[in-house]
Amino acid sequence: MRPIPTILRSDELIDKSLKKASKIDEPYDKIFENKVRKENIDRIATAESVSAIYLKRIVKKFPTSEKLHPFYEDFLQLKFGIDNYKRSLNNVQWAGEKIVELATDSIHDLKRARTAHEMVNVRKKFYGRFCSVLEHVDKDLRLLGECRDFLRKLPEIDPEKPSFVIAGMPNVGKSSLLNSLTNNDVQIAPYPFTTLNVFIGHMNAGPRKIQIVDTPGLLDRPMDERNELERRSILSLKDIRGVILFLIDYSGFSGYTVEQQEKLYNDIRSNFPKKIVRVQTKIDISERKEEIAISNINKTGIKELKDFIIKESGEFTEYGY
Template identity: 30%
Template sequence: MNGACSTVFQLCQSPPFKLLIIRRFNVFNGMHVSRSSRIYPNQCFCRSIQTETYNVVRGSYIPKTETKDQNEAKKKDEPSKSLENMGAFQKLPMVMPSIDILHSALKTAKRVSPTKGIANIAKRERNRGAKQLDTLMKELAVRLRTYLEEFPKKEYLHPYECSLIELTLGDGKYEQVLRKVDTLRKKVVSTGKEYASLCAKSASKRDAEESLSVGMKKVEEAYIHQAKAVDDLLHIAKTLRAMPVVDLDKPTLCLVGAPNVGKSSLVRILSTGKPEICNYPFTTRGILMGHTVLNYQHFQVTDTPGLLRRSDDDRNNLEKLTLAVLSHLPTAVLFVHDLSGECGTSPSDQFAIYKEMKERYGSHLWLNVVSKCDLLKESPVTFSTENCDHDDIELQKYRRFGPDGALLVSVKNDIGLNELKERVHEMLVSQMTRIKEQKATEET
C-alpha cells in the first residue's frame, strides 16, 4: 500500500515530460527482489485524470460519463420546462416612474463624499467629483439593467401569454420598449464614464467643480432625453400584471359566441366573475376570469370578447384574444347562441361562426346554449340584410331551435339554469380527467 501511495505521489510531483517512467518492485517467492520499469505517455494519463468522474454506489466508486450530446439535450430541455408554466406577468418588477428614478439617483450621488485621507484640495475635489458622477451613473444604469433582466423574453413564455402581449400591447411593442430601455442604459453609462474621467483629470479644484457640474447636467440630460421608455415600461408592467392568471392544472370553461349574446350574464351565474353587462356589442374588452366551486372542486370560467363573421386577417385584437384562449389553453367550450334578434348578429351569421369554430376547435369538450329563450318567437327572426336560403335545411333548423342538443336558458326568467350548472359541472369533471391523462402521458 505504501508503495502504491509513493507511486501516486511521484506521479503528482513529476514534471510534464512527454514520457512518464514508473518504477516498481516485483517480489518473488525467493529472497531476492527485482526492479522493473514501464513507460507511460504523460499527457494521456493526465487527461484521463481530469475528465473522469465517479458516483458512490453502496460504498464503491463507479465511473459516471456524460456525452456531449447528452449535455446539449439537457440544456435544450431547460427552457422547454419554463414554457409549461404560467403566471410570469405576476412576477414582473415594480417599475418606478422615470422622474422618481432620476431624483433618487441624484440624491444618492450628492451624498457621496471624497475618500478620507486626501490632504491636497484639488485631488480631494477631483476624487469627490469622479465618485459622484460614477455613483449617479451606476444608480441609473443598475436599476435599468435590473428591469431588463426581470422582464422575461417572449421565447420563454407560454404561447398564451405571448399572444396576450401581442394582442394587448401591439405587435413588437414589448421588445421595442425593452430595446429603448437598454439604449438608455448604455447612453447613461457612456456619458457618466466620460465625464467622470474628465473630472478625475482636472488640473485644479475649480476645474474639478466645473467638470462635476457639467457632468451631472449631461448625465441628467441624457437620461431625460429617452426617459419615456421607462414610463412605457411602467405602463406595460401595470397592463400585464392586470391580466388574469390561468392555472393549467384546473379545468377552464370558456364562453364563446357572437357579441352581446349573453355570455357575461352566464359568467355571473356560473362563477365569481363580475363582467360588465350592457345591451351593446363588445362590452367585454378583454379576458375576464372567474372561479367556481362545485362539490368541493375548483374550476375556472372565462368570459371572452364576441366573434364576428369574418376571416382571421380581418379580426380585431379582441376577437384574436378569444381565439388565443381556444388555441393555447385546455378549455371546455360553452358556445352561446342568441336567436331572438336582440344581439345585433343575424342567426345565419351566428351559424357560420359556430360551424367555423366547431370545425377548428372540435377536439374541445363542447356544450351549446341558446340564451334569452324567453324572447324566442314561433316564427324565426329574419334580418333585412340576411340572405335566407330556404333550401338549406340545416340553417333553417338552426334558426328555429339552434344546434342539435342545445340547452335553452333564460337568465331573466331563471329557465334552464339548474340544468346548465349540472351539465357544466359534468363537462368540467371530464375536462379534469383529460388534463390528468395528458399530464401522465407527458411524464411517461
C-alpha cells in the same frame, strides 16, 4: 406575469439620481484636492448606481419578446407593435450600459486630474452626458410605462394553466354553468379593445385549480359581425391552453334556433384550432341529443361534466392542448 414596477420618465430619473448624488459630502481632508476628488468620484458613482440599477431592473422585469406568452404578445402587437416594444427595451438596456461606461471613463479622468477645478469639470461633463443619455430614451420609457399600465389591465388569465372557455349563444346558460362549476367564486375583468368583460373562476381538482372562463359578448356571435380590431383581440383566446365548452340549447327558450347555434359552432371551430366539446344545456326541458348534457336548474350532469373537465385537464401536459 410577474409585477412590473412603475416606470419613471427621464426627467424623474435624472432628478432622483442627481438629488441623491448631491447629498454626498466627504469629510475633511488636510489635502483639499483629495477631498474634492473623492467627493466627485462618489457623486458620479451614486448617479450611475441609482440610474443604471433602475434601468437594468426595468429590462429584467419586462418579459422579452421570446419569453412573452402569445396571449399577451397578441395584445401588445395590437396596441403598440412588438417591434416598438423590443426596440424600447433594447434602448433602455443600452442607456444603462452607456451610463456605466460614461461613469467608468469619468472616474478614470478624475483620478488623473490634478486641480479641484479640473475635477469639478469632469463631474459636470459627466452630468451633461448622463442627462443626454436619459433624455434620448425618454420616448422609450414613456412607451414601456404605457405597456406596463396596459398589461396590468389585461384579464388575469394564466395562459399556461389548464382552462376551459365557455362559448355559445346568449341565454343558453353560460353564466349559470360558470357559477355551478366554480361555486360562484368568479372575478370580472375587462377584455382589451372591447367594451366587454370576461368572467374568470376556478374549479378545484384536488391540489390543482382549473380555470373556467366565461366570455359573454365575445364568443356568442360570428366573427364576421365584428370589426377587425375586436376580431383580432378575441382571437387571442386561441393562445390559452385548454378546451372550448360550446353550450347548445335545444329547448327553444334561448331565443336562438338550432341552425343559428350550429352556425356559431362552425364559426368558432374554424377560427380556434383548439379542442371544442359540445355541451347540451337545459336537459330538464329538452330531449337529450348530445353525449354531454346538463341542467343548471336541477344540476343533472354537472358532476359528470366536472369529472370530464378534471380528466381532460390531466391530459394537458401530455398532449399540450
